[in-house]
Amino acid sequence: MERSETSASTSTWLLGALTQLQARFLQHRDARRALGGLLAVLREWTGSASGFLGEFQATPEGVSFLHLYTEGGETPERVALEDLGPLLGGIPRTGEAVLSQEPGEGARWGGPLAAHPPPRSLLGLPLRVGPEVVGLVVLTDREEGYDARVVASLEPVLVTCRVILQGLREERGRQRAEAGERRWSESFRALLDAAPDAILVHREGRVVFANAVAARLVGQPEDVPMEGQRFADFVLPEDADLLEPTPDSTGPREVRLRHRLALRVVAEVSTVSLLFDGQPTRVSIARDVTGRRQEQEQLRATERMVSLGTLAAGVAHEINNPLSYLLSNLRFVDEELASMREAGEALTGERGREVCEALHEALAGTHRVRDIVRDLKTFSRDSEDSVESVDVCGVLDSCVNMAWGEIRHRALLEKDYGVVPRLEANASRLGQIFLNLLVNAAHAIPHGDREGNRIHVSTHHEEGLVVVAIRDSGVGISPENLGKLFHPFFTTKPVGQGTGLGLSICHNLVTAMGGRIGVDSVEGQGTTFRVVLPVKRPASISR
Structure with a gap:
């Protein structure tokens, strides 16, 4: 048709x-x-x-x-x-x-x-x-x-x-757009899985993505996905506030993670806010620094042992003096009491008063030995996670006692302690910093003119900061060496007398507390080290 x-x-x-x-x-x-x-x-x-x-x-x-x-x-x-x-x-x-x-x-x-x-x-x-x-x-x-x-x-x-x-x-x-998104998603996931750092994407407290490195970091079994689990379950509760988005100026924060096998895991974490699948999300990138922290602790322990070795002779002398008169007085008391017992004399006479005086001196000697041992324990203990309210002046006094064998034959010690608040800090770490600076100050002064040299220790408080200054009248530091003082293994001491780690470790410890350390020096006139520490521990500093 x-x-x-x-x-x-x-x-x-x-x-x-x-x-x-x-x-x-x-x-x-x-x-x-x-x-x-x-x-x-x-x-x-x-x-x-x-x-x-x-x-x-x-x-x-x-x-x-x-x-x-x-x-x-x-x-x-x-x-x-x-x-x-x-x-x-x-x-x-x-x-x-x-x-x-x-x-x-x-x-x-x-x-x-x-x-x-x-x-x-x-x-x-x-x-x-x-x-x-x-x-x-x-x-x-x-x-x-x-x-x-x-x-x-x-x-x-x-x-x-x-x-x-x-x-x-x-x-x-x-379909092309969906295929492109799938390819991008697969490539993005492959990229994240191949990344050397742990990457966790979390929203409203729940993990929405975790790469393989993140699972290994917290000991998560391969057959148990992290997705859907509470993000807080992988972080120690006291460090949870450190996972807030990181301002660009502060850099990564050290956070202690919760490992399935209760192993100690420390990571540097940076957290940013962004859109993921069109929704507000937080992405935390964590780098495992557990090994590095252990190496740092070993270095600090090594430096402590070196410092103790340097002070050993002086400490032995400090203990030997009170022990000598302690033993002498106790021997005298023993002999006098035996003689008085044989003679039937009472302790109320002249000989009795001498015995009591000898006992008081012996007691004072034991207190002195106790104080020296206490100072040694404060310095040598390794409680790196312990943060407490610390009396800065008390720590300085303990360090002076420890370093006294190095100081007393070289210079007169002057103290100018201003009124300062207590710090939220680790007493052992503070002790390591101050003792190192005191020993360095003593070693900068040659023997032979004790009355003509000074080591001046001062403290003062300014706008939420405690400033500790240790000044010596020693030989000073040349301008070309000032910029290298805090470099690892750099030392101005003769070969065999220094590791070059002391000031580097001091710098790291002060920085870890949220503070800073500086130095001024003039050759032939002396050197001043200033340690500036915040009274309140900054929130961005790991515990």
Whole structure:
């Protein structure tokens, strides 16, 4: 039946055919079959012997081609643009329709189209979406040929073709975007898993992502995911506040983590806020510094032992003096009591008073020995996690007692203690700092002029800070060495008399307490070290 007549019956047929196609498309969502059905409608409506419908696409390398859709809805075939021949090959570029009653050599096709017999008449129509030519409809061999009236009658079918092609392109774009997101997500996860640091993404107190390093850091079994668990379960409670987002100026914070096997784990953690999956999230990046901390503690212990070795002779002398008169007095008391017992004398006489005086001196000697041992214990104990309220002046006095064997033959000691508040600090670490500075001050003064030299120790309080200054009248430090004093293994002492670790460790300890240490020196006049410490322990300093 001829369908090109503009009659009510043919229009009704076209409308019915389009309605059926649209209904099947909505039911099955099969775009290929829908386009094949539209091609069949176009061919039957116009009375064309054959034809094809295609969509312009491009390879990943940017080479354009035409995807052919058949009436049966089979898998589309790919046609290179040069295989469209001279007449149709210009449509993607010009966007102009082609009508030819005698196409001849102009319809010489290649590729999958070569099987089509040479057409006697041809109609090529571009399918546009906006300004872009997205497809092509070609009909051939209509007995009456093709004209503008035929083209106009096809507009309802062409509109449907354009809508389906647009939907196809949007769906492919969505799939490409989703595939890109999946690839990005997989690559991002692979990148995080390959990172040398632990990375935890957490939201509202729950872990939403953790890389493999994070799991190993806290001893999490591989078959037990961290995702969904409480983030606080992996941190010691007293360090939880250190996981707040880190201001750029403060750098990473040392945090103690909770290991499944109760191992001691210390990490430097930086936390930032960002959007993850479109929601506010925090990302914590943790670097394991447990080994480094253990090495630092070993270095501090080594330096303590070196300092104790330096002080050993002086400490032995300090203990020997009270022990000598303690033993002498106790021997005297023993002999006098034995003699008085034999003579029947009471303790109320002159000899009794001498015995009591000897006992008092012996008691004072024991107190002196006790104080020396106490100072040794304060200095040598390794309670690096202990933070308490510390009397700075008391720690200084203990250190002076410890270093007295080095000081007393070289200089007079002057104390100028101002009123200062107690510090939130570690007494052992403070002792290590002050003792090292006192011994260095003594060693900077040559023997031979005790009355002419001074070691001055002072404290004062200023705006939430305690300042401790230790000044000596020694040989001073050359300008070229001042900048190297706090470098590990640098020393101005003769070979065999210094490790070069003392001031470096002092600098690290003071910095770890949130403070600073500085030095001023003039050659031939002496040196002053100043230790400045905060009264309240900063929140960013790990406990």
